[in-house]
Amino acid sequence: MYHLSSLKQVGLFITFEGIEGCGKTTQIKLLAPWLKERGHSVCVTYEPGGTLLGQEIRKILLSPNFSPAKETELLLYLAERAEHVEKVIRPGLEESKIVLCDRYHDSTLAYQGYGRGLEFEWVNNLFKQLKWPKPDLTFLLDCPVEVGFKRLRGRSLDRIEGEKMAFHQRVREGFLSLAQMEPERIKVIDATQSIENIQIQIREWIKQYGL
Ligand code: Z5A
Numbered sequence: 245m246y247h248l249s250s251l252k253q254v255g256l257f258i259t260f261e262g263i264e265g266c267g268k269t270t271q272i273k274l275l276a277p278w279l280k281e282r283g284h285s286v287c288v289t290y291e292p293g294g295t296l297l298g299q300e301i302r303k304i305l306l307s308p309n310f311s312p313a314k315e316t317e318l319l320l321y322l323a324e325r326a327e328h329v330e331k332v333i334r335p336g337l338e339e340s341k342i343v344l345c346d347r348y349h350d351s352t353l354a355y356q357g358y359g360r361g362l363e364f365e366w367v368n369n370l371f372k373q374l375k376w377p378k379p380d381l382t383f384l385l386d387c388p389v390e391v392g393f394k395r396l397r398g399r400s401l402d403r404i405e406g407e408k409m410a411f412h413q414r415v416r417e418g419f420l421s422l423a424q425m426e427p428e429r430i431k432v433i434d435a436t437q438s439i440e441n442i443q444i445q446i447r448e449w450i451k452q453y454g455l
Contacts, residue, residue: 255285255337256453257377259348262385263416264405265392266435267442268346271385274443275450279342284455287336290346292324295331306402314360318367321352322374329376337377342455350382350422350430355404358418359411381453383446384423385435389413392435 260268272288279286293302301324304310305317312320325348336343349371357364389412396405423430433445 255339255341255343256381256455257333257337257343257345257379258450259345259350259379259382260385261347261350261354261382261419261430262435263387263389263392263412263419265395266385266387267395267439268383268385270439271383271442271446272344272346274439275446276344278447279344279450279455282455285339285341287332287341287343288346289328289332289336289343291328291348291351292321294328294333294345295324297327298324301327306404308403308406310403314356314362317360318352318356318362321356322370325349325352325376326374333377345379348379348382349376350384350419353422354415354418358421359407359415379429381449382426382430383449384419384430384432385442386416386420386432387435389416 260272262268269290276286276288291298292305293299301320305312305320305324333343333345352371353364353367356362357367389409393405393412420432423432431449433442435442
């Protein structure tokens with residue numbers, strides 16, 4: 245695929261989004277080997293934590309020992325992303341890889357924007373000014389908050405998972421609003437279906453990219 249802005253051959257950037265327990269990680273684990281079998285070079289990564297420095301920032305972000313101001317939280321996610329973009333995502337795309345990323349900028353808009361109440365345009369403008377790669381395709385795995393949390397039962401909840409249900413509800417609605425704004429890029433998939441059915445739908449969309 246060619247990005248006309250740079251006239252440089254680049255890979256494909258695919259992100260996976262949704263509330264906790266929607267099944268992003270499960271789907272990426274099934275998709276990556278399938279893409280590799282089809283001869284593609286694949287980079288699997290995630291946020292927050294896709295770099296060494298990012299793993300340290302992740303510990304701070306998810307620790308119950310801190311309750312950062314919402315601006316601090318936003319800037320920590322962006323610091324983590326800056327490192328991730330420059331060390332993993334951009335190099336992967338420049339090597340013509342298919343980059344599969346578990347959460348990216350839509351999570352920031354959904355959690356820090358819709359969830360915490362930071363102004364949407366302000367958060368989005370920061371992203372634009374930083375000139376980070378925009379996903380070519382995003383899968384939004386959508387399910388009711390209760391369904392996602394039921395799947396995480398037995399796991400100890402981190403600082404963000406421990407937020408009230410109303411927060412997670414706003415996040416879910418935020419994701420759905422983002423999908424309405426960009427239907428070409430963001431494909432909404434009903435995440436209450438079986439793991440196998442969801443994977444079939446993801447592969448169907450991906451085949452439309454000639455992969
Ligand atoms: N965050 C933010 O606020 N701002 C940002 O900019 C970014 C992130 C980038 C990262 O948490 C937190 O950071 C996250 C958003 C915030 N907040 N929270 N809370 P994380 O990385 O630790 O967690 P996560 O991304 O939310 O992932 P997760 O909890 O592991 O969920 P998942 O990847 O979507 O689900 P999974 O691991 O694939 O599946 C969970 C379980 O469900 C597992 O047992 C599966 O076998 C099962 N599962 C999966 N699919 C199905 C189906 N279809 N049916 C039945 N069972 C299923």
